Structures are given as C-alpha cells and as structure tokens.
Amino acid sequence: MHTRLYKESLSLHTDFYQITMAYAYWKSGKAEQEAIFHLYFRKHPFQGGFTITCGLEDVIDYLQHFSFTDADLHYLATLTGNDGKPLFEEAFLNFLKNSCFSCDLMAVPEGSVVFPNEPLLRIQGPLWQCQILETPLLNIMNFQTLIATKAARIRLAAKEDPVLEFGLRRAQGIDGGFSASRAAYIGGCDGTSNVLAGKLLGIPVKGTHAHSWVMSFDSEAEAFQAYAQAMPNNCILLVDTYDTIEGVKKAIQVGQALRARGYELAGIRLDSGDLAYLSIEARKLLDDAGFHNTKIVASNDLDEHIVESLKQQGARIDIWGIGTKLVTAFDQPALGGVYKIAALKDTQTGKWEYKIKLSEQSVKVSIPGKLQVKRFYDASRGLYVGDMIYDELNPPTGNSFTIVDPQDPIRRKRLSNEAFESKDLLIPIFEKGKLIYDPPTLKSIRHHRQSELDKLHSSIKRFVNPHLYPAGLEKSLYHLREDLIEQLRPH
Amino acid sequence: MHTRLYKESLSLHTDFYQITMAYAYWKSGKAEQEAIFHLYFRKHPFQGGFTITCGLEDVIDYLQHFSFTDADLHYLATLTGNDGKPLFEEAFLNFLKNSCFSCDLMAVPEGSVVFPNEPLLRIQGPLWQCQILETPLLNIMNFQTLIATKAARIRLAAKEDPVLEFGLRRAQGIDGGFSASRAAYIGGCDGTSNVLAGKLLGIPVKGTHAHSWVMSFDSEAEAFQAYAQAMPNNCILLVDTYDTIEGVKKAIQVGQALRARGYELAGIRLDSGDLAYLSIEARKLLDDAGFHNTKIVASNDLDEHIVESLKQQGARIDIWGIGTKLVTAFDQPALGGVYKIAALKDTQTGKWEYKIKLSEQSVKVSIPGKLQVKRFYDASRGLYVGDMIYDELNPPTGNSFTIVDPQDPIRRKRLSNEAFESKDLLIPIFEKGKLIYDPPTLKSIRHHRQSELDKLHSSIKRFVNPHLYPAGLEKSLYHLREDLIEQLRPH
Missing domain, CATH: 3.20.140.10 (nicotinate phosphoribosyltransferase)
Known part of the structure; x- marks a missing residue:
C-alpha cells in the first residue's frame, strides 16, 4: 500500500x-x-x-x-x-x-x-x-x-499464457486488494481488474462485462449485440449466464456482425461448469465458424494446481483469470x-x-x-x-x-x-x-x-x-x- | 477501512x-x-x-x-x-x-x-x-x-475470558489489519494491539513487550526489572525467551519487588511450547508465591478450536491473544x-x-x-x-x-x-x-x-x-x- x-x-x-x-x-x-x-x-x-x-x-x-x-x-x-x-x-x-x-x-x-x-x-x-x-x-x-510468490507459482503453471488478477471483490480490505495487485504483477500476472492499481501503478487493466449485463436485457443475444455495439474494440463476451454452449453460439453470431463492421471478437469468457470440457467444445465451435483468433478466457476459483490440471487435461484456455485464490493466498x-x-x-x-x-x-x-x-x-x-x-x-x-x-x-x-x-x-x-x-x-x-x-x-x-x-x-x-x-x- | x-x-x-x-x-x-x-x-x-x-x-x-x-x-x-x-x-x-x-x-x-x-x-x-x-x-x-464471524466464534470458545486481537504483523496489508481490528472488536474481542485502530476507532489497545526486549539485556532478570521500573502500572512479562518455567520464577521475583513499590504484577505471557502444561505449571508457581491476581496471557497460532481444546484440557489461561488465524481468517x-x-x-x-x-x-x-x-x-x-x-x-x-x-x-x-x-x-x-x-x-x-x-x-x-x-x-x-x-x- x-x-x-x-x-x-x-x-x-x-x-x-x-x-x-x-x-x-x-x-x-x-x-x-x-x-x-x-x-x-x-x-x-x-x-x-x-x-x-x-x-x-x-x-x-x-x-x-x-x-x-x-x-x-x-x-x-x-x-x-x-x-x-x-x-x-x-x-x-x-x-x-x-x-x-x-x-x-x-x-x-x-x-x-x-x-x-x-x-x-x-x-x-x-x-x-x-x-x-x-x-x-x-x-x-x-x-x-x-x-508475489503465489503469483509466480500461477505463472509457472500457466507457462506462456496471459494471467489476469481478478481478486478485488474477495480481497482483505482496500489495500488487501491494491497491494495484492502490485505483488501479483511482480510475481507474473499480466494485468489486473483493479482500476485503482491501473491508475496509480500503471498496471494494465482488463475486463469487459459480468452476468448482470446479460441479465439486464430481455435476451442474451440482445445483450451481446448491445455490448459489441458499445465496445467493439474490447469485446470479450461472458457466455455462461444461462447455458454455456448456447452462449458460445450467440457470441459467434455477434462476432460475425462485428466482422462486418471491421472488428474482431476478442474473446469469450467461461466462468462456471467443467472448464476442460466447455473450453474444448467452445474452441471447436469458434474454429468451425472461422474465429481462430478469438481467445477463450476462463475464471472460477482457479489456482496453480487447477491451472496445471486443466492444461494436462487439454483444456483450450488461452487466458487465465485468477481471483480469490491469488489475492488472499487462499491455501496459506x-x-x-x-x-x-x-x-x-x-x-x-x-x-x-x-x-x-x-x-x-x-x-x-x-x-x-x-x-x-x-x-x-x-x-x-x-x-x-x-x-x-x-x-x-x-x-x-x-x-x-x-x-x-x-x-x-x-x-x-x-x-x-x-x-x-x-x-x-x-x-x-x-x-x-x-x-x-x-x-x-x-x-x-x-x-x-x-x-x-x-x-x-x-x-x-x-x-x-x-x-x-x-x-x-x-x-x-x-x-x-x-x-x-x-x-x-x-x- | x-x-x-x-x-x-x-x-x-x-x-x-x-x-x-x-x-x-x-x-x-x-x-x-x-x-x-x-x-x-x-x-x-x-x-x-x-x-x-x-x-x-x-x-x-x-x-x-x-x-x-x-x-x-x-x-x-x-x-x-x-x-x-x-x-x-x-x-x-x-x-x-x-x-x-x-x-x-x-x-x-x-x-x-x-x-x-x-x-x-x-x-x-x-x-x-x-x-x-x-x-x-x-x-x-x-x-x-x-x-467479525471468526471473532464471534473465538469469543464463544473463550467463554467469559478476555480475547485480544494481535494480528497486525501478518494481516493482509495496512487495512487488512485496520479493518480486521474493527471487525474483530465487533465480533467479540476486547482489545487490539493495533495502535492506529485505537487512535481512530477508540478500541482499547493492549500489549507490553516482546522477546527483543529481553534479548537487548544481558539477562532475563535484568530485562524484567527494567521493564517493571519503566512501566509498573502495565507490567505483563513475556517469560519464554530462554526457558518458560525459569522465566516465570524470574517474573515472580520482579512481582515481589513491584509489590514493595505498591504495584501488582499484572500478568505473564506464554508464547510457545505446550500451553496447557505450561499454564498449569505457571499458575501453580504464581499461586504458591501469592500472585493469585496475576493473569496468564497466552498466544501462538491460536484459533477457536485450539482455545476450546486448551480449555477442555484444563489450561489455566486467563487472557487469549489471537493473531494470524483471526485477522486473516486463516482456515477460510x-x-x-x-x-x-x-x-x-x-x-x-x-x-x-x-x-x-x-x-x-x-x-x-x-x-x-x-x-x-x-x-x-x-x-x-x-x-x-x-x-x-x-x-x-x-x-x-x-x-x-x-x-x-x-x-x-x-x-x-x-x-x-x-x-x-x-x-x-x-x-x-x-x-x-x-x-x-x-x-x-x-x-x-x-x-x-x-x-x-x-x-x-x-x-x-x-x-x-x-x-x-x-x-x-x-x-x-x-x-x-x-x-x-x-x-x-x-x-
């Protein structure tokens, strides 16, 4: 702090x-x-x-x-x-x-x-x-x-993949979050969700939308379209509000509309369920639709052990969002x-x-x-x-x-x-x-x-x-x- | 915060x-x-x-x-x-x-x-x-x-005994300590070691000396005497720097000198070893020397489960100092x-x-x-x-x-x-x-x-x-x- x-x-x-x-x-x-x-x-x-x-x-x-x-x-x-x-x-x-x-x-x-x-x-x-x-x-x-030590371990597990620190909401107080963002960046994270850490420390800030965005619209398709409309150059869509695979399909439709406007769908995010299975299925759907450069971001109680295990299972996750387990060093x-x-x-x-x-x-x-x-x-x-x-x-x-x-x-x-x-x-x-x-x-x-x-x-x-x-x-x-x-x- | x-x-x-x-x-x-x-x-x-x-x-x-x-x-x-x-x-x-x-x-x-x-x-x-x-x-x-919930559990385990929050050095950042002191007081702690929390929130602050005090003198006896000299009205002596039982005996000698000056030895503190055994032995030594009102404070990685167990074992601990396990909610x-x-x-x-x-x-x-x-x-x-x-x-x-x-x-x-x-x-x-x-x-x-x-x-x-x-x-x-x-x- x-x-x-x-x-x-x-x-x-x-x-x-x-x-x-x-x-x-x-x-x-x-x-x-x-x-x-x-x-x-x-x-x-x-x-x-x-x-x-x-x-x-x-x-x-x-x-x-x-x-x-x-x-x-x-x-x-x-x-x-x-x-x-x-x-x-x-x-x-x-x-x-x-x-x-x-x-x-x-x-x-x-x-x-x-x-x-x-x-x-x-x-x-x-x-x-x-x-x-x-x-x-x-x-x-x-x-x-x-x-910093916890982040370095997660960095080792993720190998070359980007790792983002997303822990602020469960951090132990205001600078339990702020100091953790700093230490996590030193330890090997590539960015943070913590805007104050971005402003005061110059750490890259990352993030797009939450479930509440999707829920505030009458349908997921409508929510995705509106988000792509508002922020075409930073469009990562969270696909698990109602049903993950259906969500991926809707994200692909929005990706096609984005392309017509000269933008690329930057990514989709998975936040629940079996991340190994769902990332492999999502990757297939994206690739089949020609979205080879659209990244898959995953989050949901990850730590170095789960990242290592998901990689061993062949999960097709490109970017790792790590929250609670990192910023509180949950296991110790x-x-x-x-x-x-x-x-x-x-x-x-x-x-x-x-x-x-x-x-x-x-x-x-x-x-x-x-x-x-x-x-x-x-x-x-x-x-x-x-x-x-x-x-x-x-x-x-x-x-x-x-x-x-x-x-x-x-x-x-x-x-x-x-x-x-x-x-x-x-x-x-x-x-x-x-x-x-x-x-x-x-x-x-x-x-x-x-x-x-x-x-x-x-x-x-x-x-x-x-x-x-x-x-x-x-x-x-x-x-x-x-x-x-x-x-x-x-x- | x-x-x-x-x-x-x-x-x-x-x-x-x-x-x-x-x-x-x-x-x-x-x-x-x-x-x-x-x-x-x-x-x-x-x-x-x-x-x-x-x-x-x-x-x-x-x-x-x-x-x-x-x-x-x-x-x-x-x-x-x-x-x-x-x-x-x-x-x-x-x-x-x-x-x-x-x-x-x-x-x-x-x-x-x-x-x-x-x-x-x-x-x-x-x-x-x-x-x-x-x-x-x-x-x-x-x-x-x-x-607050963790502190309330420790309060339940300690029954009517005073509980002091001593966690600042292991807390997660500055207000990981400060906010924890506030929440721990609400949850049932009676005081804190955190002076800033005392100043800004009015929580009673507690504490006397550490091992380094004892080590800075040529002998434990000299260290205890000097502390009693400097602070006769807040004298709790930490007795385990070299050997706990010997430390208790030296504290009793200092307590006798304090009495001659019109003060009472407020307490002794145990910070390592088998707290059940040592507190029972220390109580005997204190009582035999007529120090029935001298309190025994214990610390060392305590939580609600250890407090409950020590009480079941008949430990003669009057005041509980709880640090890391409380302010980080270590087990969750x-x-x-x-x-x-x-x-x-x-x-x-x-x-x-x-x-x-x-x-x-x-x-x-x-x-x-x-x-x-x-x-x-x-x-x-x-x-x-x-x-x-x-x-x-x-x-x-x-x-x-x-x-x-x-x-x-x-x-x-x-x-x-x-x-x-x-x-x-x-x-x-x-x-x-x-x-x-x-x-x-x-x-x-x-x-x-x-x-x-x-x-x-x-x-x-x-x-x-x-x-x-x-x-x-x-x-x-x-x-x-x-x-x-x-x-x-x-x-």
Missing part, C-alpha cells in the same frame, strides 16, 4: 507493545543504543521450494513518511495503566515528536528469489526505532512476499515472516554483542550477527547453486566455504569462488535515514523476477515435494550460533 | 468491467434505468451455523465520498481498445464527472446474525451506479463480515459474498421485471425480486426461530407463512405472526443518495452482536455439524423463482 493513499500519519500503524517497549528503552537509557535486526521467514509458503521477496518500495515509502503527528501524540497521552495514571511521560512524547527515521536499511531487491533464514531486510540504528518498525515492516513484507493466507534482534552495540566498549532467542521449537531459534547473503552462480549452466548466510562482523576468508543447514546440520555443501560467480544479495537502501537507492520500475522488477526464476533448476520450482535449494549458514556462523545456544540453555 | 484515511479518490477502487459496463449501459441508453441489486452469501464461513454481518459503516463512508476526480477521468481517458483507439467517449467521462451517489440503500445493521441468501445490502437506483458499486461493496462487506480467508441484479424497472410500463441468473451449479442460481427478510422471535424462549426471505413487490398476506429452503425444497417450516414476534431486518440507510441513518457506536454494535448470539439456540453455535437455522424463501417467492428457472432453461 502506498502511503500517498493515506491522509493520516501511519506511524501508529504498529503494535502497542512496540510503543511501550520504545518507552521502556527510553526510560532505561537504551533508546539510542545501536542495534541490528533482520526480517526473514523460516519456511517457504505453499509447501514450495522458493519465495519471491516483495514490498520494498512500500517499505521505503513508509520509512520516508515516518514521523509522529500531534494527533498521534495526543492519543498516546490519553492512555493509562491499571492504576489510572498515564502510561507515558510527556518528555517521552516530546522525544517521539522530535524524532525521524535515522537507520541504515539493507534489502534484497524486490522480485528476487529468497530462501528460509535469509534476511530480506537488515536494519541498523537506534534500538527504539528498529523496535517500533517491526510491525509495519512485517505487515508490508509478509503480505506482498506471499502474494499468511507468510510467517519474523523480525529479530541479532546484535547490540555495547555503549562502553563500542563492540557488537551477539543476540539470540532460544525456543522450545528449534526452528524458532534466531540467528545472531550482522548478516549478509552470498549467492553462488554457475554461469556455464545458468543456474544458482547455493546461498551462504554469513556474518559481516566475522566474515569468512579464503575462496572456499562450507554452508550448514541450521535445521539439519548433516546437510552441508562446499561453495567456491573459483568454480562459481557470486554476489551479495543485501544492498544499501537507506544510510542514516537518507534514501540512497533508486527503486526500479514495476516492470523491471517483474523482469527481474522472471530472470531469477530462470536461474532456478526446474526441480526447485516443482509444486509437489520440490528439491531443497542449498541455503545455509557459513560454517563459523553455524558454530557461533551453536555456542551461544549452549551458553544460554539453563544447566 | 475508513476512507478518511485516504487522500486519493477511491471511486476507481473497483473492477475494470464495472466501468466498461457502465459505459455500455450509457451507450445503450440504459444507464439511468432503475435496478435492484442484493449483496448476500451462499454458505456460512468456517463450516459454521451463523454469520455476523459487518462493514456497513465503511460502506456508508465509501458512498458518501463516491465521486470521480479529474485525475480519475484523465486516467480513464488514456485507456484504449485493441485497435489503439480510446475505449470511452469524452461525453461519458463528463457524465461520470457530473454524477454522485443517488441510490436507495437498505441494510441489515452491523453485528446482526445473518444466514445464506439473505440480503445484507439492498441497493436500488440507476443501473450504472448499482453496477459500478458491486466491487467496493463486496470488498468491504466480504472481509469485515468474515472477520475469503467469504464468497456475491452481488446480483434481481429486478429492473421497465422504462415504458414502469413495471418491475424480475431478473435471475442460472448456473450449472444450482447453489449459484440467484433470487429475483425486491427482497426483505422477516425474522421470527419466540419471546417465551428468548430465541430466534426462523427467517423468511420475501418479495416486497409481492408480499405474502395473512398471518401464517411457509418458508422453503431453496437448496432442499423438502425442508419447509411454518412461521406465524400469532405465535411469534417478527421484524424486518433490512432498514433504510440512504434515500436517493441522502444518508438517513445514524450509525451506532462501535461499542453498541458489539453489544448488539452479543444480544443477537444470545438469541440463537446453542446447537446453531456449535463448531462441529451445527444445527441448520431455518432461513428460507417465502413460498410464493420460491414458486416465482422456480417458474423463472423453468422459463429460462433452454428447451
């Missing part, structure tokens, strides 16, 4: 405990202590083998507008504790009032493929700021990353992204202290350090071969490295600078609060996503039991983490 | 085909023809037995701000068809520019229990306006109704609400024509007429006993009625004005575009939801195989619909 859509300050678009913690840091004299936090996820969504990072542009927009208005502070001043007294001292509210975003932000560019435990964002700066930003950064990144409507402190600078010594969170669930143990990700690329095969998460405070030396899967330390891999090209994924976005990054256009993010997926072996992109891409901790980081776990466990 | 949050016009927050249809209606001379549309759903979410309608206040806000800005119209003017020529004539754009919302709107008040096929909204006015509003009305109502993240034309006024005769949509799936066949819902109430038992969907164009006479389930015509029930009280559910909101309704406060909507659920038999509120509440078509409406289906089927 672009904050330019909002009149109100969004600085209170956060969890209340971020404010109480900011206050307690301030009271404890720790507010300005320098910290490093990472935003990452632990598991790919949809039981998949890859994730597409998305949301950075909106994160940038949010951070550029981060400041507390008088109305925000007046509201906070009204809040009281269980003794009826104010929770926050006035001096703290003044501290907030005079603050603005002053952190360093590193990020993996939008549209990149990413893997569990890899920081999508790394933020470094005053502890209270890093803390208070947890919720908005997660809110933006979790959702857009989820939807939340990415479990987290945001964890990883290091804190000692104010006396100026040295970084590593930070780690234990858990009864080992997958929930966090990763300490100032993390960066090095990705290795086999140019001869055109494939990514592995990612090394390493600690910039203690970077590995030499040209050959071992990575270890933190969930399964038996899984290790050697990666060498001699055999492969490599690059660091996190790049600078803000420096001390100043934007030093020029965000790419939506189109170029979309291209980047395609080029990224082209560099993944097909087995990683499979929907069922995908191959596990090697992404692990650099060996000395792995050992550092094990040592910290050992130290913190109660003995 | 309140449109006062938005700078931009939201009149293009709609599907593109609504605009192409509006244009085609206008070209066909039908734009101003008077129509009736209903917004309804076909199936309760979550395999439940009831639904809580929600979203009307935001619908009102949207309709009051409905108008096309110059920027909207400039954008529409740039759109072209497959021949490269503009899709819309300038005269149409001028028509849009000079228009404002002028329909009648009837609605079931927010927080009411509703059932399949019952209109939550009924809109009557110029065809083009009714049409173009389909998407925003569905977008708002589908999501908020879904979340979209309500399949639809919006269908049901009647159109003949411009020559001034008579209403009934409209119906057929489908290969019988559940998708729409209901014609100008619909109203009469709900019957057995005052002696304090229970709702049945809902009759009837046609105001042809209302039933007499005091005794038969309702028929359109999906299963064998299911019928007689309802009589003599045995029961009754009321019509849809009430006037807008008249010819003028707001004639004074929306209740959020708190009174929340009370209304509770009083509504109190009037449903407990078997209807059961999670597994709930009893089917009798809600059907008045018999003559049922027969009208059957006749129309018969007429429209191809012979």
Whole structure:
C-alpha cells in the first residue's frame, strides 16, 4: 500500500507493545543504543521450494513518511495503566515528536528469489526505532512476499499464457486488494481488474462485462449485440449466464456482425461448469465458424494446481483469470515472516554483542550477527547453486566455504569462488535515514523476477515435494550460533 | 477501512468491467434505468451455523465520498481498445464527472446474525451506479463480515475470558489489519494491539513487550526489572525467551519487588511450547508465591478450536491473544459474498421485471425480486426461530407463512405472526443518495452482536455439524423463482 493513499500519519500503524517497549528503552537509557535486526521467514509458503521477496518500495515509502503527528501524540497521552495514571511521560512524547527515521536499511531487491533464514531486510540504528518498525515492516513484507510468490507459482503453471488478477471483490480490505495487485504483477500476472492499481501503478487493466449485463436485457443475444455495439474494440463476451454452449453460439453470431463492421471478437469468457470440457467444445465451435483468433478466457476459483490440471487435461484456455485464490493466498493466507534482534552495540566498549532467542521449537531459534547473503552462480549452466548466510562482523576468508543447514546440520555443501560467480544479495537502501537507492520500475522488477526464476533448476520450482535449494549458514556462523545456544540453555 | 484515511479518490477502487459496463449501459441508453441489486452469501464461513454481518459503516463512508476526480477521468481517458483507439467517449467521462451517489440503500445493521441468501445490502437506483458499486461493496462487506464471524466464534470458545486481537504483523496489508481490528472488536474481542485502530476507532489497545526486549539485556532478570521500573502500572512479562518455567520464577521475583513499590504484577505471557502444561505449571508457581491476581496471557497460532481444546484440557489461561488465524481468517480467508441484479424497472410500463441468473451449479442460481427478510422471535424462549426471505413487490398476506429452503425444497417450516414476534431486518440507510441513518457506536454494535448470539439456540453455535437455522424463501417467492428457472432453461 502506498502511503500517498493515506491522509493520516501511519506511524501508529504498529503494535502497542512496540510503543511501550520504545518507552521502556527510553526510560532505561537504551533508546539510542545501536542495534541490528533482520526480517526473514523460516519456511517457504505453499509447501514450495522458493519465495519471491516483495514490498520494498512500500517499505521505503513508509520509512520516508515516518514521523509522529500531534494527533498521534495526543492519543498516546490519553492512555493509562491499571492504576489510572498515564502510561507515558510527556518528555517521552516530546522525544517521539522530535524524532525521524535515522537507520541504515539493507534489502534484497524486490522480485528476487529468497530462501528460509535469509534476511530480506537488515536494519541498523537506534534500538527504539528498529523496535517500533517491526510491525509495519512485517505487515508490508509478509503480505506482498506471499502474494508475489503465489503469483509466480500461477505463472509457472500457466507457462506462456496471459494471467489476469481478478481478486478485488474477495480481497482483505482496500489495500488487501491494491497491494495484492502490485505483488501479483511482480510475481507474473499480466494485468489486473483493479482500476485503482491501473491508475496509480500503471498496471494494465482488463475486463469487459459480468452476468448482470446479460441479465439486464430481455435476451442474451440482445445483450451481446448491445455490448459489441458499445465496445467493439474490447469485446470479450461472458457466455455462461444461462447455458454455456448456447452462449458460445450467440457470441459467434455477434462476432460475425462485428466482422462486418471491421472488428474482431476478442474473446469469450467461461466462468462456471467443467472448464476442460466447455473450453474444448467452445474452441471447436469458434474454429468451425472461422474465429481462430478469438481467445477463450476462463475464471472460477482457479489456482496453480487447477491451472496445471486443466492444461494436462487439454483444456483450450488461452487466458487465465485468477481471483480469490491469488489475492488472499487462499491455501496459506499468511507468510510467517519474523523480525529479530541479532546484535547490540555495547555503549562502553563500542563492540557488537551477539543476540539470540532460544525456543522450545528449534526452528524458532534466531540467528545472531550482522548478516549478509552470498549467492553462488554457475554461469556455464545458468543456474544458482547455493546461498551462504554469513556474518559481516566475522566474515569468512579464503575462496572456499562450507554452508550448514541450521535445521539439519548433516546437510552441508562446499561453495567456491573459483568454480562459481557470486554476489551479495543485501544492498544499501537507506544510510542514516537518507534514501540512497533508486527503486526500479514495476516492470523491471517483474523482469527481474522472471530472470531469477530462470536461474532456478526446474526441480526447485516443482509444486509437489520440490528439491531443497542449498541455503545455509557459513560454517563459523553455524558454530557461533551453536555456542551461544549452549551458553544460554539453563544447566 | 475508513476512507478518511485516504487522500486519493477511491471511486476507481473497483473492477475494470464495472466501468466498461457502465459505459455500455450509457451507450445503450440504459444507464439511468432503475435496478435492484442484493449483496448476500451462499454458505456460512468456517463450516459454521451463523454469520455476523459487518462493514456497513465503511460502506456508508465509501458512498458518501463516491465521486470521480479529474485525475480519475484523465486516467480513464488514456485507456484504449485493441485497435489503439480510446475505449470511452469524452461525453461519458463528463457524465461520470457530473454524477454522485443517488441510490436507495437498505441494510441489515452491523453485528446482526445473518444466514445464506439473505440480503445484507439492498441497493436500488440507476443501473450504472448499482453496477459500478458491486466491487467496493463486496470488498468491504466480504472481509469485515468474515472477520467479525471468526471473532464471534473465538469469543464463544473463550467463554467469559478476555480475547485480544494481535494480528497486525501478518494481516493482509495496512487495512487488512485496520479493518480486521474493527471487525474483530465487533465480533467479540476486547482489545487490539493495533495502535492506529485505537487512535481512530477508540478500541482499547493492549500489549507490553516482546522477546527483543529481553534479548537487548544481558539477562532475563535484568530485562524484567527494567521493564517493571519503566512501566509498573502495565507490567505483563513475556517469560519464554530462554526457558518458560525459569522465566516465570524470574517474573515472580520482579512481582515481589513491584509489590514493595505498591504495584501488582499484572500478568505473564506464554508464547510457545505446550500451553496447557505450561499454564498449569505457571499458575501453580504464581499461586504458591501469592500472585493469585496475576493473569496468564497466552498466544501462538491460536484459533477457536485450539482455545476450546486448551480449555477442555484444563489450561489455566486467563487472557487469549489471537493473531494470524483471526485477522486473516486463516482456515477460510475469503467469504464468497456475491452481488446480483434481481429486478429492473421497465422504462415504458414502469413495471418491475424480475431478473435471475442460472448456473450449472444450482447453489449459484440467484433470487429475483425486491427482497426483505422477516425474522421470527419466540419471546417465551428468548430465541430466534426462523427467517423468511420475501418479495416486497409481492408480499405474502395473512398471518401464517411457509418458508422453503431453496437448496432442499423438502425442508419447509411454518412461521406465524400469532405465535411469534417478527421484524424486518433490512432498514433504510440512504434515500436517493441522502444518508438517513445514524450509525451506532462501535461499542453498541458489539453489544448488539452479543444480544443477537444470545438469541440463537446453542446447537446453531456449535463448531462441529451445527444445527441448520431455518432461513428460507417465502413460498410464493420460491414458486416465482422456480417458474423463472423453468422459463429460462433452454428447451
């Protein structure tokens, strides 16, 4: 969601405990202590083998507008504790009032493929700021990353066919629709039905008419004729209001009349029934009547699995309209992204202290350090071969490295600078609060996503039991983490 | 989402085909023809037995701000068809520019229990306006109704315990969080972590600290002490950063120090591990130390089923923090609400024509007429006993009625004005575009939801195989619909 859509300050678009913690840091004299936090996820969504990072542009927009208005502070001043007294001292509210975003932000560019435990964002700066930003950064990144990944999967299933995002009516709120249109376009959709996304983001908008158009006339034939009359250069007719096959026949008659006027019937749309059977029958009728270029659009609760299945059944569908299952990520409507402190600078010594969170669930143990990700690329095969998460405070030396899967330390891999090209994924976005990054256009993010997926072996992109891409901790980081776990466990 | 949050016009927050249809209606001379549309759903979410309608206040806000800005119209003017020529004539754009919302709107008040096929909204006015509003009305109502219903289920599971909505970080975008906080409060939550929802809607905000607070100190004990020092009157300590039971013991020590200062330890929070076991152990430790009033808050992927199960296991949890599963309605993240034309006024005769949509799936066949819902109430038992969907164009006479389930015509029930009280559910909101309704406060909507659920038999509120509440078509409406289906089927 672009904050330019909002009149109100969004600085209170956060969890209340971020404010109480900011206050307690301030009271404890720790507010300005320098910290490093990472935003990452632990598991790919949809039981998949890859994730597409998305949301950075909106994160940038949010951070550029981060400041507390008088109305925000007046509201906070009204809040009281269980003794009826104010929770926050006035001096703290003044501290907030005079603050603005002053952190360093590193990020993996939008549209990149990413893997569990890899920081999508790394933020470094005053502890209270890093803390208070947890919720908005997660809110933006979790959702857009989820939807871009879902769209990329649908794009893989549809192969070269156009895919249109049609989900607004079932989306989770206004920017549950708007942000989804953006992320879906990055993930591989070719257009959207969402006109606001067309206007504000330049995404191509698509659509023609609904059942109510047909129902508002005395007959389907009359409705089709009137539509072709009004919009001959954008004529896709929805044929299933009463009976699909009869509808196709009537659309063909209208197509013939259109031809006589110098236009082509652009398409027909199927929205119910057995899409495999009906598309094959409709294609025959269209072809027999000489309408080889008239496209068949299909919609009705589609997702990547149904698209794949319809293609395997030989469905003759040219354009896929995907709604609810895409914009809500229906089969997994939340990415479990987290945001964890990883290091804190000692104010006396100026040295970084590593930070780690234990858990009864080992997958929930966090990763300490100032993390960066090095990705290795086999140019001869055109494939990514592995990612090394390493600690910039203690970077590995030499040209050959071992990575270890933190969930399964038996899984290790050697990666060498001699055999492969490599690059660091996190790049600078803000420096001390100043934007030093020029965000790419939506189109170029979309291209980047395609080029990224082209560099993944097909087995990683499979929907069922995908191959596990090697992404692990650099060996000395792995050992550092094990040592910290050992130290913190109660003995 | 309140449109006062938005700078931009939201009149293009709609599907593109609504605009192409509006244009085609206008070209066909039908734009101003008077129509009736209903917004309804076909199936309760979550395999439940009831639904809580929600979203009307935001619908009102949207309709009051409905108008096309110059920027909207400039954008529409740039759109072209497959021949490269503009899709819309300038005269149409001028028509849009000079228009404002002028329909009648009837609605079931927010927080009411509703059932399949019952209109939550009924809109009557110029065809083009009714049409173009389909998407925003569905977008708002589908999501908020879904979340209010999910929250009401969690409220039922938690019985009298406070329930807090903690979902913002995993919500679907900014108002995927904001609207969810509103709907969750209506549905029965007692507070939210979302500070913006606190500021703008007056919902109580709750929360204290996260793991990162604990990790930013050298030890958990030091972290707890510092928090109690900073915020003695709102002190709930998160005890599972390293080891839950050890964490509880340290919290008790801090609680003792707090007491010495005249404060009480408000609570501890569990966020991982076996919540049944840990809450029982934590309660023992707290009670043994004399902290009988210190509450135990639990969070970690909870929903109504886990809350119910934890209670059955004797978990000693006082306050429930519910996040992802609530704000995304994780197990069914979209309500399949639809919006269908049901009647159109003949411009020559001034008579209403009934409209119906057929489908290969019988559940998708729409209901014609100008619909109203009469709900019957057995005052002696304090229970709702049945809902009759009837046609105001042809209302039933007499005091005794038969309702028929359109999906299963064998299911019928007689309802009589003599045995029961009754009321019509849809009430006037807008008249010819003028707001004639004074929306209740959020708190009174929340009370209304509770009083509504109190009037449903407990078997209807059961999670597994709930009893089917009798809600059907008045018999003559049922027969009208059957006749129309018969007429429209191809012979």
